[in-house]
Amino acid sequence: MTKNLTEVTxxxxxxxxxxxxxxxxxxxxxxxxxxxxxxxxxxRTGISHWCEHMQFKGTPKFPAASLxxxxxxxxxxxxxxTFMDWTTYLETMxxxxxxxxxxxxxxxxxxSLFDEKEVAxxxxxxxxxxxxxxxxxxxxxxxxxxxxxxxxxxxHHEVIGDLADLHSMTRxxxxxxxxxxxxxxxxxxGIAGDFKTAEMLGRIRELFEPIPAGPTPPRLxxxxxxxxxxxxxxxxxxxxTTFIQVAYRAPAGDDPEFYPLTVLDSxxxxxxxxxxxxxGGLSNKTSRLxxxxxxxxxxxxxxxxxxxxxxxxxxxTTITVHPSRKPEEALAAFDDEVKRIQDTxxxxxxxxxxxxxxRALFAYHSENITSQAxxxxxxxxxxxxxxxLTYLDKLAKVTPADLQKAAQKYLRxxxxxxxxxxxxxxxxxx
Amino acid sequence: MKSTxxxxxxxxxxxxxGSDDITRVVLPNGITVLVRANFNSPSVVLGGYLGCGSLxxxxxxxxxxxxxxxxxxxxxxxxxxxxxxxxxxxAGASLSFSAGVHTxxxxxxxxxEDLPLLLDMLADAxxxxxxxxxxxERLRAQFMSGLAQRAQDTAEMASITFDQIVYAGHPYARPDxxxxxxxxxxxxxxxxxxxxxxxxxxxMVLVMVGATDPKSALxxxxxxxxxxxxxxxxxxxxxxPLRPLAGVVTRxxxxxxxxxxxxxxxxxxxxxxxxxxxxxxxxxxALGQFGLGGRIxxxxxxxxxxxxxxxxxxxxxxxxxxxxxxxxxxxxxVQKARDLIFKEITRFVEKGVTADELADSQSNFIGRLxxxxxxxxxxxxxxxxxERYDLGLDYYRRYPDLVRAVTPEAILAATRKYLDPAHLAxxxxxx
Numbered sequence: 122m123t124k125n126l127t128e129v130t131x132x133x134x135x136x137x138x139x140x141x142x143x144x145x146x147x148x149x150x151x152x153x154x155x156x157x158x159x160x161x162x163x164x165r166t167g168i169s170h171w172c173e174h175m176q177f178k179g180t181p182k183f184p185a186a187s188l189x190x191x192x193x194x195x196x197x198x199x200x201x202x203t204f205m206d207w208t209t210y211l212e213t214m215x216x217x218x219x220x221x222x223x224x225x226x227x228x229x230x231x232x233s234l235f236d237e238k239e240v241a242x243x244x245x246x247x248x249x250x251x252x253x254x255x256x257x258x259x260x261x262x263x264x265x266x267x268x269x270x271x272x273x274x275x276x277h278h279e280v281i282g283d284l285a286d287l288h289s290m291t292r293x294x295x296x297x298x299x300x301x302x303x304x305x306x307x308x309x310x311g312i313a314g315d316f317k318t319a320e321m322l323g324r325i326r327e328l329f330e331p332i333p334a335g336p337t338p339p340r341l342x343x344x345x346x347x348x349x350x351x352x353x354x355x356x357x358x359x360x361x362t363t364f365i366q367v368a369y370r371a372p373a374g375d376d377p378e379f380y381p382l383t384v385l386d387s388x389x390x391x392x393x394x395x396x397x398x399x400x401g402g403l404s405n406k407t408s409r410l411x412x413x414x415x416x417x418x419x420x421x422x423x424x425x426x427x428x429x430x431x432x433x434x435x436x437x438t439t440i441t442v443h444p445s446r447k448p449e450e451a452l453a454a455f456d457d458e459v460k461r462i463q464d465t466x467x468x469x470x471x472x473x474x475x476x477x478x479x480r481a482l483f484a485y486h487s488e489n490i491t492s493q494a495x496x497x498x499x500x501x502x503x504x505x506x507x508x509x510l511t512y513l514d515k516l517a518k519v520t521p522a523d524l525q526k527a528a529q530k531y532l533r534x535x536x537x538x539x540x541x542x543x544x545x546x547x548x549x550x551x
Numbered sequence: 552m553k554s555t556x557x558x559x560x561x562x563x564x565x566x567x568x569g570s571d572d573i574t575r576v577v578l579p580n581g582i583t584v585l586v587r588a589n590f591n592s593p594s595v596v597l598g599g600y601l602g603c604g605s606l607x608x609x610x611x612x613x614x615x616x617x618x619x620x621x622x623x624x625x626x627x628x629x630x631x632x633x634x635x636x637x638x639x640x641x642a643g644a645s646l647s648f649s650a651g652v653h654t655x656x657x658x659x660x661x662x663x664e665d666l667p668l669l670l671d672m673l674a675d676a677x678x679x680x681x682x683x684x685x686x687x688e689r690l691r692a693q694f695m696s697g698l699a700q701r702a703q704d705t706a707e708m709a710s711i712t713f714d715q716i717v718y719a720g721h722p723y724a725r726p727d728x729x730x731x732x733x734x735x736x737x738x739x740x741x742x743x744x745x746x747x748x749x750x751x752x753x754x755m756v757l758v759m760v761g762a763t764d765p766k767s768a769l770x771x772x773x774x775x776x777x778x779x780x781x782x783x784x785x786x787x788x789x790x791x792p793l794r795p796l797a798g799v800v801t802r803x804x805x806x807x808x809x810x811x812x813x814x815x816x817x818x819x820x821x822x823x824x825x826x827x828x829x830x831x832x833x834x835x836x837a838l839g840q841f842g843l844g845g846r847i848x849x850x851x852x853x854x855x856x857x858x859x860x861x862x863x864x865x866x867x868x869x870x871x872x873x874x875x876x877x878x879x880x881x882x883x884x885v886q887k888a889r890d891l892i893f894k895e896i897t898r899f900v901e902k903g904v905t906a907d908e909l910a911d912s913q914s915n916f917i918g919r920l921x922x923x924x925x926x927x928x929x930x931x932x933x934x935x936x937x938e939r940y941d942l943g944l945d946y947y948r949r950y951p952d953l954v955r956a957v958t959p960e961a962i963l964a965a966t967r968k969y970l971d972p973a974h975l976a977x978x979x980x981x982x
Contacts, residue, residue: 144591144925145566145591145921145925146566146921147921147922147925177843185853186849186853189842189843190841190842190911192842193841193842193911193915194911194914194915194918195914195918196914196915196917196918196919196920196921196922197918197919197922198919198922213922215918215921215922218918241856242853242854242855242856243856244856245856245857246852246856246857246858246859247859248881249811249856249857249858249859249879249880249881250859251810252810252811252879252881253810253811253859253860253879255809255810255811256704256705256809256810256811258703358808359703359806359807359808359809360699360700360703361699361702361703362696362699362700362703391640392640392643402645402660403640403643403644403645404636404639404640404645404647405640406632406633406636406640407633407636407637407640407641412633415689415693416633416689418689418692421692421693421696421697422693422696441696443692443696444692444695444696444699445692474640474641477641477642477643478640478641478643479643480643480662481594481642481643481644481661481662482643484592484593484594484662485592485594485660487591487592488591488592488594488925488926488927488928489925489926490925545808547702547703547806547807
């Protein structure tokens with residue numbers, strides 16, 4: 122997996138990872154900035170995401186409409202994502218057209234306009250995006266759980282930000298955020314696809330090396346104190362479906378204990394991919410929680426989510442409660458399963474099965490150049506690319522004893538927030 | 552077509568699928584099999600369909616086709632539910648079924664070493680399901696919960712409401728998943744009977760793409776499904792004609808307590824096989840797809856800041872799928888968004904697209920082919936398209952010429968044939 126990989130840091134501090142893949146005439150290029158909702162103090166929540174939107178509003182050289190047009194004309198795909206720990210921009214283009222994507226990223230690293238009118242128009246777009254999220258019960262529940270789980274650490278707010286801040290932030294706030302964090306020495310570039318490394322590196326040097334470095338921005342990281350006991354909360358909203366989320370404080374992505382945690386997740390709630398597009402498409406009908414909750418008709422669905430983050434975040438399980446059951450019944454069965462995995466050593470074969478599932482997910486992900494390119498920079502955001510390269514080997518080394526230890530350490534009631542979405546019905550009273 | 556220096560591992564110098572690297576065989580029992588090798592990654596994707604969709608559903612048991620297809624994996628004569636999924640999930644493989652109006656479809660993937668397992672499971676589910684009582688009841692509860700969640704989803708309910716206006720009196724007016732009362736009315740015997748009279752090899756299509764040589768993949772299919780017969784397999788009913796809209800028809804589906812409303816505006820469009828399809832498709836691109844969403848996104852999102860998403864869709868299929876514009880907006884802005892969208896549709900119908908807009912979309916359609924066909928799943932979809940609409944194995948190689956042949960006049964003619972601002976459906980769902 123390491124073959125064809127080149128890692129270089131330019132004189133201005135921009136880290137570049139290149140991986141040649143010649144299976145299709147495509148190149149996928151990603152620029153990652155070390156800034157996300159984790160860096161937002163109260164009053165500025167949502168600024169990283171809004172700033173990402175403004176990066177599509179043009180520079181003097183690339184006015185907004187022409188950019189979009191040029192990329193689409195070339196049959197390319199571009200997008201951007203803002204997360205708690207990072208913000209990333211990608212272009213996947215036919216191999217002979219990637220120059221446009223590279224020129225654009227170099228240009229908008231420094232020259233975005235943040236035009237006052239565009240800021241005003243985008244304010245309502247972002248608010249509309251938030252309103253769309255608010256329509257979803259699981260967004261409402263997840264937001265309440267993050268609020269309860271993090272009192273001190275900025276993981277306490279959603280990436281989209283709070284409505285109050287979306288109304289009050291100004292063009293100058295956004296521009297200052299952009300100028301503080303969008304620096305070559307605060308970025309990582311990952312490119313995979315059908316190119317020759319020396320040639321690609323030459324183009325990158327030419328386009329990106331003239332961009333001056335700036336003072337390396339500090340990351341906001343107010344450590345969250347250890348939880349002092351279980352929190353329980355209820356969110357009420359329209360509908361007829363009850364959801365439960367159980368969120369345990371989890372290890373950071375580069376913590377050695379993250380590996381046993383992902384195996385625990387696989388055993389409890391089924392295998393899932395850790396890449397930024399998520400999913401993986403495998404069912405979880407033989408997972409322990411599915412058998413205990415869905416087969417026993419206490420729930421109609423269950424799923425788990427372990428996320429690679431810089432600071433300890435949450436391992437959460439979402440349960441869709443069976444229409445004729447009470448959430449307490451489903452929660453009791455959930456707790457029995459957690460107790461079982463803490464008290465009884467897991468057979469080695471069950472771990473081997475989780476490893477095979479992870480290998481299959483890796484094979485599926487390697488069909489796609491965009492997905493392969495994503496890992497180059499993504500892994501750098503919370504660990505290093507080596508984390509990705511050694512991931513399967515590290516998983517394979519997890520022992521039944523490691524698993525039991527992790528279950529006992531992390532899946533404790535004192536370490537969690539339990540949230541219930543309590544539906545108030547579909548009528549006018551909602 | 553674009554000539555490239557890329558060599559696919561099967562030895563074919565083209566990067567796009569075509570007659571020289573797709574193996575297509577019709578088995579004596581009527582199953583059409585298409586295979587294309589790709590050894591870039593050690594995995595295989597399969598997909599396919601059978602002609603047993605919700606067209607066969609009685610109104611009072613709407614959702615029967617979908618229920619039946621999902622229940623196929625709940626137990627067979629040789630394996631129970633846990634055994635089926637233990638085999639699949641232990642291998643890191645997946646297999647699932649669902650039904651649309653015309654067909655029931657399946658999709659699966661596995662490491663290439665497990666393709667025999669996947670084919671065996673597919674055949675077992677299709678040929679020997681037993682619809683065991685308890686797992687079927689559990690599945691029913693899952694459907695009921697899904698329908699309760701659907702009733703709270705503004706985008707889903709706007710789309711269902713839209714179909715009820717445009718397709719009044721036509722099977723396309725009915726949601727494939729049914730309604731709570733119709734799902735409750737379906738018995739275990741209904742599922743078994745639906746399977747007995749509608750599932751069979753005639754008209755079935757199976758596509759496999761990935762790290763497998765076509766010969767052994769074909770042998771695998773022949774072994775698993777080659778001797779399947781069903782003399783009772785019914786012919787799908789013909790689609791009735793569509794009644795045109797009497798004017799602009801607006802209907803609202805209220806969902807209390809929501810922060811955002813969804814809006815769908817449009818009408819019925821062409822069939823996939825209609826000669827106007829390509830022109831309509833390029834026109835639709837300019838209207839509400841190109842780049843971040845064509846003219847619609849430019850007006851509704853970029854210029855007015857009214858919505859996070861606003862786009863148009865052309866859903867041509869076996870029958871007259873919809874041609875519509877969708878947007879999610881603040882409930883206070885529904886009228887404003889509706890007016891902007893109406894204005895754009897009217898301008899589109901009156902003046903069509905400019906030569907530049909057409910050139911942009913043509914370039915996009917041709918340029919994006921390698922991206923849409925890079926993964927095994929992307930090629931499976933392409934081959935299913937080829938088979939479903941009888942496009943010919945070299946379709947994706949002829950495609951650039953077909954795209955380039957479309958003129959602004961052809962788009963205007965296609966647009967005027969289907970879209971008329973005086974006859975549109977408007978569906979709104981929100982508080």
